[in-house]
Amino acid sequence: MTEYETVVGLEVHCELATATKLFCGCRNAFGEAPNTNICPVCLGLPGSLPVINRRAVELALRIGTALNCTAQRSIFHRKNYFYPDMPKDYQISQYDEPINLGGFLELVDGSRVGIERAHMEEDTGKTTHVGGGGRIREAGYSLVDYNRAGVPLVEIVSRPDISSAAQARAYVDELRSILVATGASDGRMEEGSLRVDANVSVRPAGAAEYGTRCEVKNLNSLRSLERAIGYEVARQIALLESGERVAQETRHWDEGDGRTHALRSKEEANDYRYFPEPDLAPLVPDARLLAAAAEGVGPMPAERRRRLSELLKAGPEPAERRDGSTTDQVVTVVDLGLDELVHGAVTAGADPHLSLARAANEAAANPDAAKLLDPIAFAALLKMESSGQLSATQSKEVLAELMTHGGDPARIAASLGYEQMDTAALDSMVDDVIASNPEEWQRYRAGEEKVAQFLLGKVMRATKGRANGKLVAAAFAARRSV
Amino acid sequence: MTARQAPGIGSVAGIAAAVRSGEISARSVLQSSLERVADLEADLHCFNAITAEKAMADADAVDRLVGSGLDPGPLAGVPVALKDNLCTEGIPTTCSSRILAGWMPPYDATVVSRLRCAGAVPVGKTNLDEFAMGSSNENSGFHPVHNPRDRSRVPGGSSGGSAAVIAAGTAVASIGSDTGGSIRQPAAFCGVVGLKPTYGRVSRYGLIAFASSLDHVGPFGKSVKDTALMLQQMAGREPLDSTSADVPVPNYLDQIGQPVRGLRIGVPEEYFGEGLDPEVRSAVEAGIQELAKAGCEIVPISLPYSKYAIPTYYVVATAEASSNLARYDGVRYGVRAREGKTLAEMYRRTRDAGFGAEVKRRIMLGTYVLSAGYYDAYYLKAQRVRRLLASDFDRAFTKVDAIVTPTTPTPAFKLGEKMDDPLAMYLADIFTVTANLAGIPGMSIPCGKSREGLPIGMQILGKHFDEPMVLRVGHAVEHAMAG
Numbered sequence: 001m002t003e004y005e006t007v008v009g010l011e012v013h014c015e016l017a018t019a020t021k022l023f024c025g026c027r028n029a030f031g032e033a034p035n036t037n038i039c040p041v042c043l044g045l046p047g048s049l050p051v052i053n054r055r056a057v058e059l060a061l062r063i064g065t066a067l068n069c070t071a072q073r074s075i076f077h078r079k080n081y082f083y084p085d086m087p088k089d090y091q092i093s094q095y096d097e098p099i100n101l102g103g104f105l106e107l108v109d110g111s112r113v114g115i116e117r118a119h120m121e122e123d124t125g126k127t128t129h130v131g132g133g134g135r136i137r138e139a140g141y142s143l144v145d146y147n148r149a150g151v152p153l154v155e156i157v158s159r160p161d162i163s164s165a166a167q168a169r170a171y172v173d174e175l176r177s178i179l180v181a182t183g184a185s186d187g188r189m190e191e192g193s194l195r196v197d198a199n200v201s202v203r204p205a206g207a208a209e210y211g212t213r214c215e216v217k218n219l220n221s222l223r224s225l226e227r228a229i230g231y232e233v234a235r236q237i238a239l240l241e242s243g244e245r246v247a248q249e250t251r252h253w254d255e256g257d258g259r260t261h262a263l264r265s266k267e268e269a270n271d272y273r274y275f276p277e278p279d280l281a282p283l284v285p286d287a288r289l290l291a292a293a294a295e296g297v298g299p300m301p302a303e304r305r306r307r308l309s310e311l312l313k314a315g316p317e318p319a320e321r322r323d324g325s326t327t328d329q330v331v332t333v334v335d336l337g338l339d340e341l342v343h344g345a346v347t348a349g350a351d352p353h354l355s356l357a358r359a360a361n362e363a364a365a366n367p368d369a370a371k372l373l374d375p376i377a378f379a380a381l382l383k384m385e386s387s388g389q390l391s392a393t394q395s396k397e398v399l400a401e402l403m404t405h406g407g408d409p410a411r412i413a414a415s416l417g418y419e420q421m422d423t424a425a426l427d428s429m430v431d432d433v434i435a436s437n438p439e440e441w442q443r444y445r446a447g448e449e450k451v452a453q454f455l456l457g458k459v460m461r462a463t464k465g466r467a468n469g470k471l472v473a474a475a476f477a478a479r480r481s482v
Numbered sequence: 483m484t485a486r487q488a489p490g491i492g493s494v495a496g497i498a499a500a501v502r503s504g505e506i507s508a509r510s511v512l513q514s515s516l517e518r519v520a521d522l523e524a525d526l527h528c529f530n531a532i533t534a535e536k537a538m539a540d541a542d543a544v545d546r547l548v549g550s551g552l553d554p555g556p557l558a559g560v561p562v563a564l565k566d567n568l569c570t571e572g573i574p575t576t577c578s579s580r581i582l583a584g585w586m587p588p589y590d591a592t593v594v595s596r597l598r599c600a601g602a603v604p605v606g607k608t609n610l611d612e613f614a615m616g617s618s619n620e621n622s623g624f625h626p627v628h629n630p631r632d633r634s635r636v637p638g639g640s641s642g643g644s645a646a647v648i649a650a651g652t653a654v655a656s657i658g659s660d661t662g663g664s665i666r667q668p669a670a671f672c673g674v675v676g677l678k679p680t681y682g683r684v685s686r687y688g689l690i691a692f693a694s695s696l697d698h699v700g701p702f703g704k705s706v707k708d709t710a711l712m713l714q715q716m717a718g719r720e721p722l723d724s725t726s727a728d729v730p731v732p733n734y735l736d737q738i739g740q741p742v743r744g745l746r747i748g749v750p751e752e753y754f755g756e757g758l759d760p761e762v763r764s765a766v767e768a769g770i771q772e773l774a775k776a777g778c779e780i781v782p783i784s785l786p787y788s789k790y791a792i793p794t795y796y797v798v799a800t801a802e803a804s805s806n807l808a809r810y811d812g813v814r815y816g817v818r819a820r821e822g823k824t825l826a827e828m829y830r831r832t833r834d835a836g837f838g839a840e841v842k843r844r845i846m847l848g849t850y851v852l853s854a855g856y857y858d859a860y861y862l863k864a865q866r867v868r869r870l871l872a873s874d875f876d877r878a879f880t881k882v883d884a885i886v887t888p889t890t891p892t893p894a895f896k897l898g899e900k901m902d903d904p905l906a907m908y909l910a911d912i913f914t915v916t917a918n919l920a921g922i923p924g925m926s927i928p929c930g931k932s933r934e935g936l937p938i939g940m941q942i943l944g945k946h947f948d949e950p951m952v953l954r955v956g957h958a959v960e961h962a963m964a965g
Contacts, residue, residue, distance in 0.1 A: 040589055044809050046582070046690040047569040047591060049723050078805050080852070082829055089808035136825065144813070273852035275861060278695035278802055280724050 002241070003205040006233050007213075008162035009116075012175060013195040014154045014185045015123065016059045022122045022152035023050030023092065030191050034145035042150035044087030049279050054289070056152035057099070059184040060120045061285060061293030063154050064100030066178050066300050067115045071293075073284045074099040074119070076277040081270050084144050085125040093121035093155075095274045099283060105158070105178070106302035107170045108331055114159030123151040154184070160199065160210065165229035169222050172196055177301050177335050189221055196225055200232045202240065211236070212246040216260055218253045228253040232260050304334045308342060312352050326353070329360035336367040344375025350382035358382060362399050369403040377402060381409035388468045394418045418466065426459075426467060430475045433458045445480050452476060494560050494655050494708040498601070501559030504548050508541035508559030512603055515561040519605070519652045525633060526650055527625045528643040530566045532606040533573055537561070540603045547601075555601030557715055563653035565644045566607035567614055568594055568699070569688040577690050578622040579612045581810045581817050581836025591688020592723070593657060593699050593716050600715040605653055608643030612838045613807065614664055614692040616640050617910040620901055621840045628897070631673055631937055635894040638668030638910075641702070645672040648702050655712050656702045661692050662795050663889075663914025665700045666926035670889035670939020673928045675709045675956070676702045680947045681921030682727030684713075685720035691806040693799040694725075696918040706927060706957040710734035713949065729947050737954040743777030745955065748882030750785045753913050759892040765930035765938040766888045772962035773886070773955070783878050783885070787871040788916050792908055794871065795915040797851050797864035804848030810836060843904065872920040879945045884955045887913050889926040889939030913941060923949045927956045929963060 018028050024041035040048040064071050077095035098119030104112045125146040132138025156175065162168045176194060179185040186193050201213035216232055219225045231253075236246050251260035285293075299307070308330050333339050338359045345355040355378070363370035363378075381402060385395035390413055401412045433455055434441045444451040452473065459472045492500075492511075500506045516534055523529060547554040564570060567577045569587035576582045594604065611621035619627040619642030627642040629635040630650040637646040641658030645668035648656055658665040660678035669676025677700045684699045691697060701712035711734070719728045749770060754763060774780050812818030812832030819831035837845070851860035878885060890910060900907045917924035922943055929940035940959060944952040 040587075043814065045569075045587065045589075045815070046575070046577075046585070046809070047567075047587065047589075047688040049687050049725075051722060051724050080805050080808060082808065082811060082826075084811075084813045084825070087809065087814065089811055090805050271854045273805070273849065273854075273857075275801060275805070275852055275857070278693075278725075279691075 004202045004233075004237050004240070005205045005207075006163050006165075006229070007160045007201045007203060007210055008164075008168050008229060009160035009199040009213075010158045010162065010168060010171060011197040011199070012156045012158075012172065013197075014063070014156060014179055015193045016056050016152040016154060017183065017185050018053060018055045018059065018152055020053060020055075021150040022053050022056050022120070023150055026150065028151050029147070030193075032147060034143070034147060037147045038149070042087065043146055044089075044149075050092060050277075052280060052283065053152060056120065057283060057285070058289055058292050058296070059152075059182070060099050060118065060154050061289065062182045062296045063156070063179065063184050064103065064118050065293055065297045066182050067100070067103040067105055067118060067156065069100035069103030069115060069118055071099060071285050071290060072101055073097070073282055075282045076120075076280045077274045078277050080273040083124070083127075084142065085127045085146075085149070087125065087146060087149050091122060091124065092277055092280070094119035099285070105171065105174060106300075107167070107174050108302075108305070109170070111167065113161045113167075113171050116157040116159050118154050118156045121153050121155060123148050123153050125149040160201075165226045165233070168198065168229050169226045172222060172225060174301060181301065181337070182297050195219075198225065198229055198232075200229055200236070201246070202233055202236045211240075212248050214246065214248065214260070215250045216253055217250060218255075220255070224253055224255050227258060228260060231258060235260065301334050304339050305330050308334060308339050308356070311343065311346055312356060326356070329356050332360045332364055336364055336370070338363055338367060338370055341370060341373055341375055341378060345379040345382060348376050348379035350379040351386050354382050354386060355379070358395070358399060362396050363403065366403055373403060374406075377407075377409055384409060384413065388470050389413075390418055391465065391468045391470075393465055426471060426475060429459055429462055429467070430472065430479070433462070434479065444476070492654065493705060494557065494703060494711045497560050497654060498556055498558045498711075501544065501601075502548065502554065506559075508544040508548075508554075508601075508603060509538065511559050512537055512541040512561055512605065515605055515653060518650070522630070522650050522652060526628050526630055526646055528608055528627055528646045528650065528652060529563070529606045530576055530578060530609050530624060530643070531574055533604065536573065537603050537605045540598070544601050544603065555599060555715075556711070557597060558601035560602045560655060561605045561653050562597055562602045562712075563606055563608045563644055563647045563656040564594060564604050565610055565641050565656070565658045567610060567659055567690040567692075568607075568657060569690065570594055570604070570607065573607065575607065575690070576623075577613045578610045578624055579810075579836065579838070579841070580623045581833070582815075583817055585816050587688075589688065591699075592685035592720050594688065596715055597657070597712075602655075602715070608641070608647060608656060608658075610643055611640035611664075612841050613690070613803070614640040614659055614661055614697075615803070615840050615844055617663070617667055617907050618895070618897075618900065619643065619668075620897065621838055623838050626897060629672060629894050631935070632894065634896055635936070636671065636897055636899075638671035638890075638894060640664040640668075641676070642668050644702050645669050645674055645676060648672065648674040648704055654704070655708055657712075657716075658700060658702055659689055659692075660698045660700055660914075660918065661696045661799060662918050663911040665698075665702065666889050666914050666924055666939065666941055667911060669702060669926040670928075670937065670941075671894035673931075673937025673939075674702055674704060675706055675925065675927050675960075676700065677709045677713060677925040677949070677952070678917060678923065679713060679717065679949055680727070680923045681918075682725050683729075683923070683947065683949070684716045685718075685723040685726045687720060687722040691802075693802040694806060695802060696795070696799055698918065706925075706953055706960050707735070707738055709925070710738060710953050717949075727947070732950055734950060734953055737950040738957045740954055741777070742773060742955060742958040745773075745778045745884065745951075746781050746882040747773050747778045747955065748781050748783040748878055748885040750783050750788065750878070750885060750887060752785050752788045753887035757891050757909070757912070758888060761932045762888045762890070762892060762938050765932075766886070766940050769929040769940045769959050769963065770886055772959055776958055776962060778955075781882050783882060785871075785874045785878060785885075785916070787867065787874045790867050791871060791916045791919060792912055794864045794867045795911070795919060796847065796908065797860050798868060798919070800844045800848030801852050801861050801864075802848070804845045804852065807837075807841065807845055812836075840904070868919045871916060875916075875920045875922055875943075883944075884951050885943040886955070887941045887943070889913060889941040893932045893934075893936035893938055917941075917943055922946055923952050925952050925956050927960055929959065
């Protein structure tokens with residue numbers, strides 16, 4: 001059997017998080033009563049004219065900057081086709097002169113996916129076919145909501161650089177965090193803020209030419225994206241293996257049966273008759289706009305992950321985490337925007353690995369609160385934990401309190417009764433445990449390490465968790481070596 | 483001053499001054515306008531709608547302002563007629579198309595609200611060729627307009643109604659739109675003044691689009707001065723039209739009456755060649771002679787790309803029209819064909835029943851020139867020729883201050899004469915389309931008459947935003963011909 005490789009290019013439509021629509025002053029809002037955010041312009045009433053939303057241009061430029069694209073003079077085109085959700089029966093979009101050209105996106109694993117372009121266009125309204133299973137042909141009637149008509153979109157077109165369903169998912173996941181990080185979008189796939197179409201093809205491994213591609217639509221989640229590409233790749237390979245050819249067509253992903261289905265070829269036989277939109281002037285990003293766009297774009301996740309990893313190199317990685325979980329923690333922390341917190345804590349003297357671990361696990365449980373954490377207070381807490389003043393369990397409790405109510409970690413620890421046990425009390429507790437568990441103590445002394453946990457557990461139970469595990473372990477170890 | 487003067491009801495400046503001073507009431511001016519409409523409308527069909535009640539309320543509002551010592555504006559009480567492709571809030575706006583029958587815009591076009599703000603009183607919506615596509619007004623989906631100067635003849639088009647109301651004296655001023663000559667050609671046929679300003683000078687917001695890059699809104703008047711006074715209130719940057727220009731608006735009266743001695747007037751040979759009616763030629767040459775007598779230097783010039791203007795225009799205009807008119811699909815407003823089992827069938831039937839033959843012809847032409855495989859050969863090439871044509875004018879205006887040509891090759895033709903020959907009809911715009919393609923201002927002024935007594939128009943073209951020069955030269959000719 002021939003070996004095949006997968007070639008995927010993605011088109012991601014991103015709704016921009018502007019207050020108003022792309023060409024009029026109507027509110028850009030999701031989930032409101034149908035046909036309430038409309039005006040002559042976004043309804044395409046005769047005589048109305050579009051006026052570009054400067055904020056949308058700025059956000060589009062931000063996306064371009066974040067994706068390492070080149071911003072250029074661009075023009076709008078009209079894409080002509082008839083459909084009831086399109087008020088003017090043409091969509092104002094960009095064609096051969098897009099605002100952002102060429103770029104790349106770096107994924108978590110360090111791989112790069114090329115970006116062809118990221119252009120601006122207006123969204124359409126939403127059609128609901130009533131009756132007949134929701135398909136237009138069988139429907140009794142159709143309802144159109146124009147609230148979404150004219151909402152600004154940026155369409156991000158990748159190069160066909162993606163070689164697996166998992167990488168496609170990682171790409172969208174990374175793109176989503178970038179869009180959120182730049183403030184360009186809320187990134188909500190379930191609300192349609194982010195919509196993905198996948199161009200999928202396969203070819204014999206190492207072949208120079210691309211295979212015939214199919215465009216897969218209706219991918220409403222990362223999961224369906226991954227499943228649909230997996231299905232489509234298998235389908236195409238099966239076709240080729242049985243000597244058939246892949247037909248170039250648009251296919252619809254059905255989440256229910258887990259398959260893609262060809263749309264009627266008639267429905268896609270469109271000649272869009274693109275031509276330059278005469279109602280809008282060319283878009284020449286001026287210095288002020290470019291500056292505003294650049295200002296809105298901080299370091300991108302890939303860069304931030306790099307910076308965070310650098311930070312960790314400063315301290316030795318604890319043995320128990322040498323299993324790759326550090327990488328996951330870095331991704332989580334950057335994704336949640338908690339990397340600044342970690343940097344701040346380390347600068348204030350906290351252990352880098354501990355900072356990362358607490359940020360990725362405990363702080364991540366409540367990222368909104370965590371973002372408001374004072375890095376100095378966070379560092380103070382971590383230092384208490386490192387020095388053994390607080391046990392890990394205690395430290396987590398204090399952190400939870402710190403996130404909900406703020407304050408000083410030392411006071412919180414005191415108010416929770418986490419005063420450090422004095423050494424004398426701890427010593428007598430350890431001696432008591434040794435006295436009442438002579439058999440285990442002997443095994444421990446003989447070098448049976450796993451018994452240590454048993455002994456430690458006894459002390460912890462007796463102290464109701466107040467003892468610092470590290471100190472207790474040290475106390476047992478000290479007595480063994482005597 | 484009496485409100486009723488034959489033919490018509492005085493000048494824009496005269497009425498506004500009399501109304502503002504309280505000498506006459508806006509109501510009485512309006513009444514005499516409406517009386518004249520009642521006398522003539524059945525024969526002329528200038529109007530698609532006469533909004534007497536609303537106009538009366540507007541006139542009374544003007545009079546109340548005057549009564550309370552407030553200024554109702556520079557066009558106080560001036561009855562104006564609006565081409566029925568300008569949106570008017572709460573007043574049906576049809577483009578003389580069955581497909582828009584009964585449609586009521588929820589907003590006023592910018593020019594309409596600006597005129598209202600200036601105190602003008604809109605009296606009604608004037609008839610036009612359907613969606614402004616035509617040169618005779620016979621393409622109206624309702625009824626053709628008759629030329630008040632000779633009722634067996636067309637008033638020109640597409641702003642035939644707006645030109646005819648001035649000739650008939652049923653309005654003092656009116657607004658039209660000009661995509662390939664639709665203001666200047668009917669102005670010439672009806673013997674009135676019609677001005678197409680520079681592209682971007684007057685907001686297109688609320689003008690129902692035919693061909694967006696060629697559409698202009700402009701005024702008609704009985705005189706150059708009336709036309710200038712109207713333009714004064716219409717011109718200027720407006721944020722709702724992205725193509726409206728951020729160029730200061732001069733006082734358009736300033737250069738009117740200024741001597742024209744020493745001005746260089748270009749006469750392009752291409753506009754005096756084959757196909758030009760000898761009577762039109764001699765009338766326009768007589769007009770040019772008057773300018774020479776007044777001290778202008780007459781400069782023969784050449785605009786070589788003008789010969790490609792008609793094909794270029796019909797590619798660009800129809801391409802844009804095919805897209806602009808897509809929205810009339812029966813889904814949201816206007817007329818919807820009831821039958822039709824599928825969406826496509828509903829679209830087809832609605833558009834088949836709603837559009838007239840010329841509109842369909844242009845939609846098909848425009849769809850064709852934009853189609854895959856034809857775009858480069860037609861649309862792209864036409865855009866290139868358009869740029870060359872515009873640079874013809876740029877070059878010419880380095881040598882001359884204004885260009886003078888006949889407005890039309892012939893005087894008004896008979897109703898029905900060209901209806902079976904679309905190409906012959908298209909050639910009626912041969913001298914006017916160039917200014918739309920180049921975006922420069924152009925005005926038609928009356929310039930003598932044929933032996934049969936039909937008006938002949940002279941076209942004056944100027945540089946971008948040099949309406950003052952166009953008005954100045956126009957006024958000089960007007961003055962000399964009257965004298």
